[in-house]
Amino acid sequence: MRTVRVLLVDDQELIRQGLRRMLEIEDGIEVVGEASDGEQALRVTGECRPDVALVDARMPRMDGVELIARLSVLHPGVAAIVLSTFDEDDYIFGALRGGAVGYLLKDCTPEQLVDAIHRAGGGETVLASPVAERLVAELRRAPATPSPERDPGRLSSREYEVARMVAAGATNREIAARLLISEGTVRNHVSVLLRKFGVRDRTRLALRLHGLPASGKEIIT
Structure with a gap:
């Protein structure tokens, strides 16, 4: 199994520590870096060379949506997954338009998160059910x-x-x-x-x- 290198981006240290402890025991996943906001994430991405960035939507200085848009340009090989409490349209569609390959909510199970990381690392799109429903509804409304x-x-x-x-x-x-x-x-x-x-x-x-x-x-x- 190919090891997926993961960067954790969240302004809450407790969340980052919890994610690190959970992911470090998983086969095929290596946490290679952390960042507390989008600006720091851009600085460390070049150093830790992640395959997947797990990004919070709402952060100070540079939020997840702006970070993902910049990652798409500066580091197009990094697959960005939003992991957020918020399922608001501005965050969902902003992140997806910016280049995110996934959007999960923080009430997902550890198994769902691990599966999403592996799938995103393999080039797949991963969406939480409520997010997928929003996307489908938006597509149906669009001409x-x-x-x-x-x-x-x-x-x-x-x-x-x-x-x-x-x-x-x-x-x-x-x-x-x-x-x-x-x-x-x-x-x-x-x-x-x-x-x-x-x-x-x-x-x-x-x-x-x-x-x-x-x-x-x-x-x-």
């Missing part, structure tokens, strides 16, 4: 009109099948099981889709894929 930046050209029939399942929030494992292909093959298809749609992470891909034609005839080669 599904085509736009130039959502036009990837032609997709193969397999790419289209994978795209539809990504848009529905399926994980790589779920897609592989449904389509009877390996997870590695799914990852390859997702990488191609990211390139064709001109986005850099799975969350943005899911947002772009909203409104794909139901039949797929318009875009399948």
